[in-house]
Amino acid sequence: MNPLKNLSVIRKVVQLAALVLLVYGSSIGAYYLADKLSGALPALSCAYDLNGSDLCTLIPFQHQMDHRLGEVIASGGNILMGLMPTLITLGTFVLLFVVLNKAFCGWICPLGTFQEFLHLIGQKLGLQRHESLNANMVEKMRPIKWAILALLVFGFPLMAGIGWVNHDLGDPFCKICPSRILTTLANGETNQLYVDTASTTTLVISLIADFMFGLMIALALTVRQPFCRICPMLALHAVFRKLGLLRLVKNATPRCDRCGLCAKACPMDIKEIHTEMVKRDVTFEDCTLCGRCVEFCRDKDVLQLKYATFPVFSADSKYFKVRKKAQTLWEKNTLKRLIKGEPEKKVKAT
């Protein structure tokens, strides 16, 4: 298959470019490229990666809960004034969100890219599973991202600001975020991979962070996007998904009942893409708008990625055949097979 016509290949090129920009931005442009970006867009900056221009709105949310809203509530001040910075951050986030919608997760996020590439390595090592997680497990995991958003991004920081919990819980999500460790390690800095003995809280949080970082790496080799499934950014995106211009649209046909390839292709295991037969907008809360379901839909225009009203990528039977063949070839030819001395597999044209 011509790589230039393969949406997954195009997406990986975009993901790699975004990763380089966001993790090593200042090394490419200028030292303060990151600062320039964050100076213009105060809601979007990762303060832990000195060389990067990582985009994460969760840091300011936590700081604003802790240092602004919590402080205002504790001192009996004007709550609207305390909320103002958060509203500005949210406004900036929504402005960008309208442009990309949840495609930030599937096309831009460095942590998502890292997990995808780990999974590719897992496939080549022959560790790949045909299906990722079963429906029950997926269903049980879905509320976790909402709990993390509510408690770790807003709840504990707010309580720390008010004074109900200790200040080590002022930015608890950042303290456990694998991206903090990943982006700093990617820059050759080990200062974020630590066990912190300063207090019981920091000890517990740092143990969780390090353990989860290792766990994520190992799981990503066999399970698609393990951390994305519990990422509060996914939940935050889900809140505003009706505002975004890029959407996944389905024109269901009776044939959909008997297929289900779209759900199997989905890296987030969203079975509803297959089962939904009424709604046209199928940008579900876990969707990252990667477009993989569209690629693996065999019926013309049944699934589409649409920007506003314009289709940008539509399901097509010819594309499906070529893409499926390329995928089968990719999955069959593993290093394990090569090491065993088995001949390279070829897929017959259908």
Next chain:
Amino acid sequence: MGNHVRALLFTCTMLSGLPAPVLHAQQAPGHQPEAPMANQHRRGEKKPMIANAEGASVTLWAPDLSTQPARIEQGEISLPKTGVDNYHAMVIEQDWGRYKEALVQYIYRRGKPSKESPMRLVNAEKTTFEVVPAPLPRGHYHYYTQQEWGFKLRFQNKPLANLPVVLETENGSRIESQANAQGEVTFLLPDDFPGIVEGERDRRNADFTVTAEHVDNGITYRSALNAEYRINQSHWQSLDMGIAVAGLGLLVGGFIGRAKSNKGGK
């Protein structure tokens, strides 16, 4: 926030006319120790103070390179408001005729987004002879002990090579070095805070200065960069344990992945 406002005392011998400046910092008179919870919301700007200020001029550079003079009243420097956030530069200059001295300190101020990169401010010629941070720590980054940080010497906005440079800390350390051909010099910030207890968080900070002297056309220029440094977190954060715990996560993840692969996958 009045009780939370801290002050620095710049006892600059340059301002008292002595040839060798020794900069150190101390709390302003009347400073009260802060309760742990009260400390967590401290956002007040540190108020610089200056001794023997006669004849000294203080200029505040905003991120957009606009400048405003600052007032000195009874040794306390009142920096004018600029209304914008980001790094500002406070430049103290003293002209003794054939002996000119300058001290630069970068100060982060809150306000509306300045929409300017600090690089612009750092690169701007703020005084004839200047010690420039390369880079300026930003965001969650600060000068920490046991870390190497770079500085550049710049005279009339051009690099100045091979000059001796001295780093002195408030805790009494003194390190001498020499700038390279590009005017760059690197210092390992000394781990010189007294009474550090391993395993316990220590949020103390102190000031350091990087000073150099240059003679041009019979005029002696002495310049210093003043900044705050903190205790390295490695005293209570263990990388080795971090690696071990991440390794444990890897093992558990590998075990789970292997079990799932055997159960349901190819």
